[in-house]
Amino acid sequence: MRDPILRVISAFKRLNSRDLRILNAIERGMAFHEIVPVERIASLSGMNLGVVLVHLSKLHKLGLIWRNIGPYVGYVLTTAGYDCLALNALVKAGIIEALGHKLGVGKESDVYDALSPAGSRLAVKFHRLGRISFRQTRRYRAFIGERRHISWLYQSRLAAEREYEVLNLVFAKGVHVPRPIGHNRHVVVTSLIEGIQLVRLKELPDPEGLLLSILEDIKIAYREAGVIHGDLSEYNIIVHIGDEQSYVIIDWPQWVSSIHPSSDMLLRRDIRNVLNFFRRRFGIKLDVDRVLDYVKSK
Ligand SMILES: Nc1ncnc2c1ncn2[C@@H]1O[C@H](COP(=O)(O)OP(=O)(O)O)[C@@H](O)[C@H]1O
Ligand SMILES: [Mg+2]
Structure with a gap:
């Protein structure tokens, strides 16, 4: 199967600053809404509703947001959308320049190699908690509604924060761990370990x-x-x-x-x-x- 991160990377390259502003608004809206209504996305992004709708349709086609077809029209981020927000922040912060191939898949993460702007090799770990299989998706949605959207996002971010915090603690004491380099949302960046x-x-x-x-x-x-x-x-x-x-x-x-x-x-x-x-x-x-x-x- 084609690695889903390739889709994330190609979507990411097509995003402009307005698309990112809207993804950001949806992320913030998800703290208060299970599904973020389009009007709310417009007010959170400070953009006009007509313009917002155009960008939403693009983001939806790119697979970065999920559309709710229920009592009202609204959206939530997909994991791909959340990945783009984290990648954007890490690129802007000068931590990563390019993402490479997969280093490993764990129970609750995907790990890729990457390059820093200075050319050193990095490991980028995407925490993926609350991951469910494609086959289960529809059943789960009917079952637990969209609460899952909040919990995977929150749990994955929490795991990354915890990991980055502890890596800093133990690395400073000389424990043999990858060197912590940066963190954003559900993503932790460390030195690449060969072995x-x-x-x-x-x-x-x-x-x-x-x-x-x-x-x-x-x-x-x-x-x-x-x-x-x-x-x-x-x-x-x-x-x-x-x-x-x-x-x-x-x-x-x-x-x-x-x-x-x-x-x-x-x-x-x-x-x-x-x-x-x-x-x-x-x-x-x-x-x-x-x-x-x-x-x-x-
Ligand atoms: N810093 C790193 N350098 C190289 N490979 C890594 C690094 N961190 C993780 N990996 C690879 O990714 C896999 C999963 O990472 P891990 O941190 O164990 O996550 P999980 O909780 O999902 O098991 C590892 O078994 C390893 O192959
Ligand atoms: Mg592991």
Whole structure:
């Protein structure tokens, strides 16, 4: 299947400042309306209704907004429309210049490589919470109405904000994570990491060294930043084997604070996931309780 982001990019290139103003108005309207009435879009954008209708029809054809055919005519953003708003802000802020190909699809995200205006390579992560399949769409709409439109937008933005915030915290403490570069709406931009997921590596030059360094990261995040990853596993560790073996820990939006009521349980689970993997794959045996003591001690 053709990557939907290609449609987003080609739509994005065709937008002028008025189109963007209208997308912005719809986004703001969605905080108060399940479906934003056209008159409201006109008043929020400060534009004349006749002009607004012309732009709405263009945005609708580009797949950036969804039209409600109900008691009144109104619109909501599609994920593609929301993507365009975030991309526009990131381009204007001088953070990204061009979006490239897909790096990975996670449970709740799409990740692409990109270039900065200075030519460095970036990873751009679009958070996609509340994603539902095409087949389900019609049924869902009938079922829960358009509330979903607010919740995917809100949840995805919240996830990106949380992830960007924690990346800054732990990166500053020296934990091995991608360097946080920028954020807007549901999108987080970081340095691009070359390498492959730990789960796909059958051999490593120095598995003990990697394990110990990961455990030290867990400790630094916990003790110095007050943070627990919360979804740590061999899927969220990217390893690069060049002259030396290096790695980063990715995928932080579900982090919890060390004073969270479930923090002990989550810290233990993160540690157990990592230890189990290294035992199964590399035969390294460490005791969960002893590692937990190490992580929590001064
Ligand atoms: N900074 C990065 N550099 C390179 N690839 C990345 C980066 N961040 C994520 N990826 C790729 O995207 C995939 C999904 O990212 P991840 O943060 O784990 O999101 P999810 O919550 O959807 O699992 C990863 O498994 C990886 O292949
Ligand atoms: Mg992941």
